[in-house]
Amino acid sequence: MPKTPDYFVGKTIVITGGASGIGRATALIFAREGANVVAADIDGEGARRTAEAIQQQGGHALGLATDVASRAEVDDMVAKAIAEYGQVDFMFNCAGSAFRRAKFLEIDDELHKKTFDLNVNGVFYGMQAVLPGMLARGAGVIVNVASMSHKRGGPGASVHYAASKAAVLTMTLGVAREHAKDGVRALSISPGPVATPFQEAADTPPELMEKFLADVPMGRFGEPEEIGELVLFMCSDACGYMTADTVYVNGGGGWR
Numbered sequence: 001m002p003k004t005p006d007y008f009v010g011k012t013i014v015i016t017g018g019a020s021g022i023g024r025a026t027a028l029i030f031a032r033e034g035a036n037v038v039a040a041d042i043d044g045e046g047a048r049r050t051a052e053a054i055q056q057q058g059g060h061a062l063g064l065a066t067d068v069a070s071r072a073e074v075d076d077m078v079a080k081a082i083a084e085y086g087q088v089d090f091m092f093n094c095a096g097s098a099f100r101r102a103k104f105l106e107i108d109d110e111l112h113k114k115t116f117d118l119n120v121n122g123v124f125y126g127m128q129a130v131l132p133g134m135l136a137r138g139a140g141v142i143v144n145v146a147s148m149s150h151k152r153g154g155p156g157a158s159v160h161y162a163a164s165k166a167a168v169l170t171m172t173l174g175v176a177r178e179h180a181k182d183g184v185r186a187l188s189i190s191p192g193p194v195a196t197p198f199q200e201a202a203d204t205p206p207e208l209m210e211k212f213l214a215d216v217p218m219g220r221f222g223e224p225e226e227i228g229e230l231v232l233f234m235c236s237d238a239c240g241y242m243t244a245d246t247v248y249v250n251g252g253g254g255w256r
């Protein structure tokens with residue numbers, strides 16, 4: 001929660017991957033606090049549904065169809081957010097996928113490329129699109145979604161994904177430290193397994209799901225809201241001295 005009551009009222013967050021899972025849950029949490037929410041997703045219909053859910057509760061939201069693997073579409077997303085709400089105070093780069101599970105030697109060029117286009121380039125474009133405005137105002141927070149998998153490397157199932165998330169973590173570290181004196185903070189979150197359509201999208205087999213669960217001492221998957229509330233804290237004025245690092249949210253487990 002913020003230190004200042006109503007801290008988020010009238011401030012604007014752009015959320016990629018805002019149609020589903022962690023991005024959608026975070027959109028609803030920021031709307032609850034009175035923020036303007038721009039939910040962007042390659043699933044434009046889904047993004048609009050998130051925006052409509054917020055509007056129905058009296059909040060301010062915009063749903064956009066955006067492929068974050070395209071710099072032009074990311075620039076357009078941020079331009080539309082600024083046209084609607086004047087500025088972007090916070091950015092949550094949440095869009096991401098493992099696409100499919102594969103052993104290392106079965107990761108072909110296409111899977112490798114599309115994983116990095118989405119998970120790495122999407123975050124790179126997003127940060128480059130919002131940073132100039134934040135630097136000009138001397139204020140802003142960027143939160144990127146990495147993954148617990150960067151610690152273990154994704155052996156046997158997702159080296160492509162784990163490596164892309166390690167890049168997210170490192171980019172966040174570099175951007176945060178480069179701009180530490182400029183009023184802009186950047187952080188990443190490394191979740192363990194969270195109950196969203198993510199595993200289905202990656203076609204995760206049941207035995208891998210059981211392995212994920214067995215690795216979590218709390219004995220359950222996380223809920224998307226348990227990530228979203230952390231994003232809220234990270235963006236708030238209660239979190240002023242935290243930048244650069246990743247925060248693990250994993251029920252005490254997550255492949256140490």
Ligand SMILES: NC(=O)c1ccc[n+]([C@@H]2O[C@H](COP(=O)([O-])OP(=O)(O)OC[C@H]3O[C@@H](n4cnc5c(N)ncnc54)[C@H](O)[C@@H]3O)[C@@H](O)[C@H]2O)c1
Nearest residue numbers: 017020021022041042067068095096147193194196197198
């Ligand atoms: N669920 C987990 O277990 C887990 C664990 C660690 C990290 N993560 C990360 O959390 C983030 C959110 O995932 P989630 O669990 O909410 O999954 P999700 O599948 O519910 O949401 C991902 C969203 O990203 C969108 N998306 C995919 N490609 C896109 C593109 N090119 N441009 C814009 N949007 C695109 C999808 O349409 C979807 O709405 C991802 O970055 C994922 O890698 C998830």
